[in-house]
Amino acid sequence: MPVDDPHDPAAPTTRKQVFPCGQCGSSLEFKPGSDSMRCPHCGHTQALPGGAGGVISEHDFHEGIARARRQPSAALVEGGHNVQCEGCGAQTVVAGQAARCPFCGSPVVMAIQELGEIFTPESLLPFKLDARAAKDRYQKWVGGLWFAPNDLKTLANQHGMDGVYMPYWSYDSNTTTRYTGERGEYYYVSETYRDSKGETQTRQVRHTRWYPTSGTVHVSFDDVLVCGSQTLPRKLLEGLEPWDLPELRAFDAGYLSGFVAERYKIGLEEGFVAAEARMVPKIRSAVESDIGGDDQRIGNLNIHHADVRFKHLLLPLWISSFRYKEKAYRFTVNARSGQVSGERPWSVVKIVLAVLAVIAVIVTIAVLVQKYKQ
Structure with missing residues (x-):
């Protein structure tokens, strides 16, 4: 049974599950790449409380709005309570103390009232990469950045990495589009x-x-992802795609042991609006193919969605944040594939020197050409 962690350093935009070791009583942590939990103190391993099986459910979109399972957000974590980060405004549920925010680095959080009932996640992708492997991927990424400040790698390495499950909506839809063009x-x-x-x-x-x-075109969509968080920029999260969704597992709280999971702020209906926007480019491509010819102009699209279904799931990533010249920068690592997506500062001095070097080369070439002509 999960218990509170009174020393929880989790982000104030998250909730954290803790399971006691059956051998020494310390907190177990899910072992990335496995289906078990491991005690970092005595090395004892335990199977997940619910096993690794279970059914992954999809819900009819319209029925799900009214009938999908919901519960108060604080009930998702034993002893959970709602907090808000004063730095970035993110809201979540935590167990124990919330010491800092990995999304913006703010050390200050405040308690707030119950956020209301939420949809319960029913599936997830477990962590596959551990923190060391994720940091290796990040260091390679930083090493390949052009025009980065000299102290960027050192500064970023001073901060730890947090394993976070991000809330996502997944949508399926069969679309019929009538067009003119x-x-x-x-x-x-x-x-x-x-x-x-x-x-x-x-x-x-x-x-x-x-x-x-x-004409009319028919395009079907499967697992169009929309992140339910507003904490990280969409561009940063989309940079982590694709996800290996065929490997989804039925939700088990044991997968969260040692990690934290953020509460969604973008709801089911709002998420579908974002999903529709992600579908439009593929629909336009199908329309252009249907129009044929050498070139195409699309005048009007009338898109109809049928048999819309959804899942609420959690996807794992490693995240860290650091401040450089009073601005917060974040980087993330897909905890399944190792794909890195991050924000970075630029070195103005390096850019200016590079521009001057290019100008010098151009001037030198121009002088040589002029001498050759003479």
Whole structure:
């Protein structure tokens, strides 16, 4: 049975599950890449409380809004309470003390009232990479950055990494799109012109004839992901994709032992609006293919969604933040694939020196060319 951790350093935007070791009583931690929990003190391992099995459920979107399982956010963690980070404003549920925020580095949090009932996550991807492997990936990423400040790697390495489960919505939809547009077909006309020597030349100039068109395309989508967090920028999270969603496991609190999990702030309906936006490029591509011809213009899209289904799941990442010249920077590592996505400061001095070096090379080449002509 999970218990409170009175020394929990978890982010104030998170909740944390703690399980006691059956041999020494210390807190167990999920062992990345396995289906068991391990005690960092005595080395004892235990199976997950619910095993590694279970059914991964998908819900009808419209029925799920009314019928999917919900409960008070504090009930997700025994002894949980709601807090808010005064640095970035993120809200969450924690057990024990919230000491700092890994998302912005703020050390100050304050207690707030119950946030209301939330959807319960029913599946997740367990951590596959441990903290050491994640840090190795990050160090390689930092080493490959151009125009980074000289002390960036040292500064970033002074801060630890936190294992965080981020809340996601996954949507399926069968779309039917009626469209209007124009199909462009190329044709060529011969034109004459005078070249730099004054001689007459002939060339083929391309033109386009446009014809009105309309039609219907059907595109199906499976597992379109939308992060339910507003703590990290969307660009940063999308940089971690793709995720190996076929490896999803049914939710078991044991997977959270030693890690923290953020409470979502983007709800089911709001998330589907974002999912629709992610679907549009693929629909437009299908419409352009259906229009055919050499070029295409899309006038109007009337998109209809049918058999919309969703899952609420947790995806694992390693995250760290540091401050450089009073600004917070964050980097993340996909705890499954090792893909790194991060924010970075730029060295103005290095950029200026590089620009001056390029100018110097251009001037040198121009001088040499001028001397050669003379």
